[in-house]
Amino acid sequence: xxxxxxxxxxxxxxxxxxxxxxxxxxxxxxxxxxxxxxxxxxxxxxxxxxxxxxxxxxxxxxxxxxxxxxxxxxxxxxxxxxxxxxxxxxxxxxx
Numbered sequence: 001x002x003x004x005x006x007x008x009x010x011x012x013x014x015x016x017x018x019x020x021x022x023x024x025x026x027x028x029x030x031x032x033x034x035x036x037x038x039x040x041x042x043x044x045x046x047x048x049x050x051x052x053x054x055x056x057x058x059x060x061x062x063x064x065x066x067x068x069x070x071x072x073x074x075x076x077x078x079x080x081x082x083x084x085x086x087x088x089x090x091x092x093x094x095x
Contacts, residue, residue, distance in 0.1 A: 008041050015045050022095055024049070043067075078083075 018024045028045070030038035047067050048056035057064050065090055066072040 002020070007094055008037055012041060015041075016048070024069065050074060 013030075015024065024045075028042070030042050032038055044057065047064060049056075050063045050067060050072060051057040052061035052063050057067070059068070063072065067075060076093060078085060078093055081089065
């Protein structure tokens with residue numbers, strides 16, 4: 001599979017192996033300096049999980065199309081507001 005990012009190959013290999021084995025944890029936290037591609041790797045894993053194809057992400061199924069438009073109902077990105085995740089953001093996520 002051609003990855004849409006450079007680097008993080010070992011992390012991606014481990015996560016992809018766990019995904020294919022059905023052994024991904026219920027949550028993942030990506031930490032590190034700004035600009036190293038954490039969000040890109042996280043979105044790629046999310047796309048693979050939500051894709052209709054077993055080898056996903058295919059980029060062409062309805063699920064992948066919704067992801068490309070940032071309209072997939074099963075993907076919610078929680079981002080810090082002013083450097084912190086606010087309690088109101090958590091409450092909204094729970095709803």
